Amino acid sequence: MPVDRAMMELAPSTGAAGPRRSPIRLAATALRDALGLVLTTLLVMVTAAVVAMLIVRVGADLLQGIDPLASEARRPRLYPQQLVLREVASDILRQLLIVGIVIGAAIASGGSTWRRKLALTPVEAPGLPPRRFLVIVLLWPFLHILWVIGTAEAFHMAFGRNVGLSPLLSRNGAVAWLAFTIVLAPVAEELLMRGAMFERASRFLRPWGAILATSALFALLHLQVGSVARPVSLIPLALMLGWLRWRTGRLWPCILLHVWSNLAVVAYLLWPGPA
Template identity: 45%
Template structure:
């Protein structure tokens, strides 16, 4: 039980640490840029423009992913200290597995099918829980074009890379040391889903099931990513499918709003 608790604690500690660091850095740099003392008491701080607040939110999200990736690599390096950099990349799933696995080319058939599978599951889950999920999504009008580009980079590139490094990289390596393949896949999938609870604010009219909608919609993706990690022995197929899934869902969510 102790090893399971430690396994669950690692990703949440990394996520919390990266989030707090990102918030602090964005506030320090942003305030310095505007000539504000970042240590000014909250009640005495000047009210920031909406465009500034929106931009800080996007930069914080993007920076958090970068810090997460750095922390994961540092954790892997600590776990492999004395073994050389090759051991770090092997631990994280970047090196070819010692035992040949399934050809990654044979798994490319999953890419054209996945958006249909994922969007169908998201839509069905939202309907079953009676939540307004994946509908009426809009990009903030207060974001500049550069911030919109950064937001897309965060969703489609930074988040898949950082989250896969953490879950199917370091956490998978730790879990596979004392769990079987099926248990490792399920454990990393559950942690992945739980980590997404509360990352997005609930709308005012949200019902009691809204908090469950996000993790439930991610469950098939999380299980598939774990299966890919086990089946191929590599991390990049997980990053590729995760990025493709995010892109498909974003297009589905914001597409109607662009018409």
């Protein structure tokens, strides 16, 4: 299918019939839709983070014989290893909650078509030859790591090989962190961004608008206090994932590339450097 025709079909239908809306009303509608996209994303992220933090705190307190309702002055001081494990558990639970919220909302709004809303089953798309996707998968880790290295140098951030995991992590904690970073986080983020939010953005934006909007949201969600290096380092990945979502009409290629990209970065960081 030609790209121009595909973009027309994927773009919101304007229709010749019906009253013509004024530019001011069109701008107001676009602003409302854009704000709705941002606020919905933030609501999912904040809800998942707060609930995960509360569950981990209460659950860990009960397991350790601590009264969850005790004041800070009466709470025993936790060891650094306990704090790190709580942080990892909170990260993992947050991503699981994001998955649950996104799928639950899709089922509530789409019923039996919820998989299609999240592009877990094919939607109409221009298509992408398997050979081209294979080339992208093979080349992407090198391109992504080069971009991240360049970004780190430009913003004077530390990024190098032979970094090593935190010594405070136990073996099980390290395995859990790796599973979270390489698999769980990409799955949850893709369900939210290239699944639910891309579908929502496509209702009022053309394909490249939806790609740019979800890419900007994805990058901003990784903003760190005092630095923009992290969001900037993720811009090419976000754009590529959005492009894959549009061209394939499926979420699975996005998840696969995101997992592969995270695995490559983690492997690069943990790989022993030159002696």
